[in-house]
Amino acid sequence: MTDKANGEVTQGETRGETRDLTHALPENDAVTHGGQESHLYNRDVQAWVRKAANRGIYDIRGMGAKRKVPHFDDLVFLTASASRYPLEGYRERCDTRTVLGARNAKRPLELDTPITIAGMSFGSLSANVKEALGRGASAVGTSTTTGDGGMTDEERRSSKMLVYQCLPSRYGFNPDDLRRADAVEVVIGQGAKPGGGGMLLGQKISERVASMRTLPAGIDQRSASRHPDWTGPDDLTIKIEELREITDWEIPVYVKIGATRVENDVKLAVKAGADVVVVDGMQGGTAATQDVYIEHAGIPTLAAVVQANAALEELDVKGEVQLVVSGGIRTGADVAKAIALGADAVSIGQAVLLALGCNDHVWYKDGKTPVSAVKDYEELGTKPGMCHHMQTGRCPVGITTQDPELEKRVDPEWGAKRVRNYLQVLNMEVATLARACGKSDVHHLEREDLVALTIESAAMAKVPLAGTDWIPGVTGF
């Protein structure tokens, strides 16, 4: 919460404050002040209610779920020892090559790493950032993804492999860009807002963004939540076929879902003909949506990957249809655990923004000299480390903005290097863990390599609680 959490806010003030209802305040003043703070109606809740009463409109913000939910941190690897032997950490080969979309496409994506960059729109991100992502990803042999604003020439030029999203809004969607894409991703939902459409508030609708989206500049724009030309899985089958016909069956078709009824949705996506299913858990980020969606809709990524994998196993399409998992993937350990639970690859959004300086207290002038951004965070009513204000378009470090001055805060060359470095570290970490588990290919990581530290994560991941052979819901009670 920010220091505006006392509810003394007025209409028209910076939008996008959020509240944290998941923890009570640390101190209780019962003794000194003759009262007692309610757990249910703690001061955060009280402030939120006053704010709602004051504003009459709900909170809109960026990033993903901030509440604590079971995650990959709750799992650890049983690396090799006497019963299995490890590979030499530095010398022995451990393959990270990842092929996506060979099921029906003539030209599947051949990546050097299982780590890809998730869809983020031009409009929410600046052109410089899009370019940095493309160049950074290309340097490590992976793909980037367009977003809810169409494809820009900058990102096409800078991305060796570019996945073109087909979203409900269809902003800027056109056959020329479709034909120059390396894959197309039909987005049904997003982990941050499954069942909801995106938003882009007026301050980010610059002339260029407006013209790409065919909208008046400066309006508060709400993207549709359903596709305009199909509804339901049977129609999706036909839609996917149409995309294949238009692209002469050359490029893979991904289907992306927000993690809710994952088993059913994955099965329907596979039946509809998807080459790749992308499952985005509730921690997945967004540039702007209602806070109530971000924190209260969808299931954690950990649970989602397990259910998605079960669906693929049941349909007997493992190896034929690839699973890409996103939503809170931050480290090589997260990647390795996702793969061990059944993912073929992951995609990353928020963490690459962090790599570019999101939430840092400084930005780097010309990619070199650090300049404090603390005042700019303060102007948004927040501080470094706490920010989720992309909806304002006033990103203190110049990432999620269309402001010509602010966007200069990310130098594309500097940014490309940061993204490359970050992805490289993740890839090295995955391979390190895989070697330690005795695998010569990161995709050989398996569920048996994992145990859980908590009962919840054991139940969700369907792996034993560490030191026991107990898998809640599977073995015993």
Place this chain on the structure above:
Amino acid sequence: MEQEVRSRKALEWDLGESPVRELNNYLHHGLAEDGVEEVRVLKPDGAHHIAVGLDAPVKVEVMGNAGYYVGGMNKRAEITVHGSAGWSVAENIMSGVVRIEGYVSECAGASGHGGLVVIEKDASSRCGISMKGNDIVVGGDVGHFSAFMAQKGHLVVCGDAGDGLGDSLYEAVIYVRGRIKSLGADAQEEPMTEEDHATLADLLGRAGFDHDPGEFKRVASARKLYHWNSEHDQEY
């Protein structure tokens, strides 16, 4: 390609013999080499995806009923279906003309960026949903939620319109000759201007209808949903 070339410039394609995938591939890559300017598609039998993703100044005549997505993402081609068609006719059309002589199912001309879609009879619900600059002329009625979130372009309805017409409209304009069952959120009826008369006359002329533009009403956005405002009753 085992089809018979009737003349240097016209070609008959029997879908009973060579399926849609081959047809589309030919329309994408084979036309120029053969110098073909007109393709008659025989025995369409409701097949989906006929003539999708074209980008050539070719005439395509579909001699019967088509399924979903006929003329999808069309650029430059002039496609005529001598029959009825399924869902999402000419979805995301960029330019050219897609004409359906019969009836169409839902979402005709959805999300189009340019070009003209003509439906000579009725169109089902959500006709012109999300349109972004294309023009649609419907000879008969349109179903509910037509022009939902339509951003740019024109939807002309020579018959009646169903419930929720133009819900959450942006800058697209709708002209209706018949009865409007109900308007959607933020859509309003407005007086016809001279410019509207001229636009409409042109669209009706290109679509082949001779109605008097004076018989039409104009529906456009009241623009009250363009900005967040807690004083408005907005179901965001």
